[in-house]
Amino acid sequence: MFELLPPLNDHNLPWMDTIHPIVVHFVIAMGLIAFLFDLIGVIGRRPALFEVSFWNLLVATLAIFVAIIFGQIEAGLANPYGAARDILSLHSTLGWSLAAVLSVLSGWRYVIRSRDPQQLPLAFLGAGGVLSLLIVVQVVLGNQLIWVYGLHTVNVVEATRQGLV
């Protein structure tokens, strides 16, 4: 059955480059900017920004599920070593948790927007702050997998195939 799977390249991937780090552009950027625009909207009394935040939050929520699909595939092919094994587990757990957090926030935000799009309760602003913090932690974990442990980089894949790590 395994011969039906596509061959893996020198990144240990069935496709050219890692896709997960590209999809997460839309979770990180949209999640963080939603909080920033909410903050400016509340402090600067610019309710038009709440609509911009709502759509960004919705995009982040849709994108995280795509990010998880590619993340799981690429994690499965990553051959983590040393402390990277624990970091990858944490990154996966927090990734799925963020999907839940984003979904709940999107639902909550939809109700808020349906009732009065010109108002944003402070509780939601606080939740947005927590979301931003979780995103930052998640980004740091993902960064360590790439920039410290070099998972899916040609050099590390080669060393792994030679049994050096």
Added chain:
Amino acid sequence: MAVVYLPDPSPIETIASDLGANGLPYGLPIHPNLVHLTIGLFVIAIAFDGAGALYPVEKRLFRFLALPITRAGFHDVGWYNLLACAVISFLTVAAGFYEMLLAVPLPGVTSALGLDAIRTMLWHGVGGVLILMVIVAMTVWRGFQRFVWRRDYGRQVQWSYLLTGVVLFGVLGLHGTLGAELAAEFGVHITADQLLASGADLREALP
């Protein structure tokens, strides 16, 4: 005439003792993280202006979904996300140049696009500045459409603006591939790759 003078040691070696194994004075590179913001904000800005432009087509779909929308709301996303993108991208380029000045690519590597390290870095560096210029120009263009030329229109953007945006998607994809190769193939600022190149055993160096 070919280059006849190359200093030895290279300038980077005078500060090598201040740098970590990844070639940076800090643990994780900053530029690739700011890139998330630049690309995410730009793509979604253009996508929502596209949704605003095609509003007459898709409004039935949103009515079917019972999701209340306004055309102005879509164009607000297009404008504010692009504005944020333009501001942040100056930092993206600045961090990129700092980290590229400190880059020590692995020797003897040719990328999947057939370029060596220095050509990849030159294209990525010059391309980054040009893309920043296009983003800033598009932000000014977008501002004129929003506040002057198309202030009284439902569709706030010109088709030529959307087309320019979609063309830049392609440029960003190619440009991002060069950047990704600098990391995943040339090992720039990746601790494990640099340690392996120095002959270290990762089982001891990165337990």
